[in-house]
Amino acid sequence: MTKMKITENINLIDIHTTWSRRNFNVYFIDDEKSCLIDTGVGDETSIKTIQRALNDLHRQIKGISLIINTHSHTDHVGGDAKLQMLSGARIAAHPKAIPAIEDPASVWKQSLDETKEILKYSGVPVLTVQRILFERRFIPVPQKEVAKVSIPLSEETTIDLGSTKLQVMYTPGHSQDCVCLYDLERKILFSGDHILKRTTPNIGNLTEYINSLKRVSKMDVNMILPGHEAIIDEPKKRIDELIAHHAKRELEFLNLIRDSNGKTIYQLSTEYWGRLPGHNLILALRECRAHLEKLVDDGKAKVEKISDVFYYKSS
DSSP states (O other): OEEEEOSSSEEEEEEEETTEEEEEEEEEEOSSSOEEEOOOSOSHHHHHHHHHHHHHTTOOGGGOOEEEOSOOOHHHHTTHHHHHHHHOOEEEEOGGGHHHHHOHHHHHHHHHHHHHHHHHHTTOOHHHHHHHHHHHTTSOOOOSOOOOOOEEOOTTOEEEOSSOEEEEEEOOSSSTTOEEEEETTTTEEEEETSSOSSSOOOOSOHHHHHHHHHHHHTSOOSEEEESSSSOBSOHHHHHHHHHHHHHHHHHHHHHHHTTOSOBOHHHHHHHHHOOOOHHHHHHHHHHHHHHHHHHHHTTSEEEEEETTEEEEEEO
16 A cells, blocks of 8 residues: 655555455545545455555544545445445435445446346357356455445536535546546646556547547646556646547557458457457457447448347448
């Protein structure tokens, strides 16, 4: 665990767990109203790490008055229920994120249904589908404890913590419930998974994602505090890199379907990234689909559905 003071009252809590090889960035804002931005996966290691970091600052979990979620993925909201129970904090999130926070078991089942669907329409071989679904049985289901969201966030929302005021930006693309938080005075953006320093987030809707990036690019931002990886101190440069990366990838997928009679999402994903195991394959299929859907929307590709499987070819 690494604790880093970003400003006088903004602190980064960098959490590492056995749950994942990735780090999880949780931000503690020490103001008139103390606040956590995201809560990590919520396992014992994460909760203890947050507690130790607060102790180092001579603060306690029970003093937290607000939790803000950037989006509803488990590695960002997993600690909500436990931390709300310990602190009594109110929780703020985009309305589309609320079901995953208040009823994680139901959303987990929905996620399994969506996984089965994408495997089917992507044309994934039957044996691979069976292996992935078998492996998923061993992934821990969400905790039984549930949290309660009392503050729905929208584009017009400004969160007043005292000297810190956070302006909410709706930035869909990675998911449909993503928000960024902009500290207008300090010109700092809390980006969740929308903008990461080293990697690109998995994309649900590429058109929305690019539009969200362009919105942020026009803002006066000196520093980006992401949900994973390191702090971004050249925001405009990083955003330009992400936009260029997806433009390049879009052209590469277009070249893969050019002059073909139609290729499945699984075929294209395998051609582009090679054979991937389990969850990584699901992420690759989603990313591939996002690029193909944008090509179709832009009139550069056509899609045909045959026996529940989508086939893509250039226009």
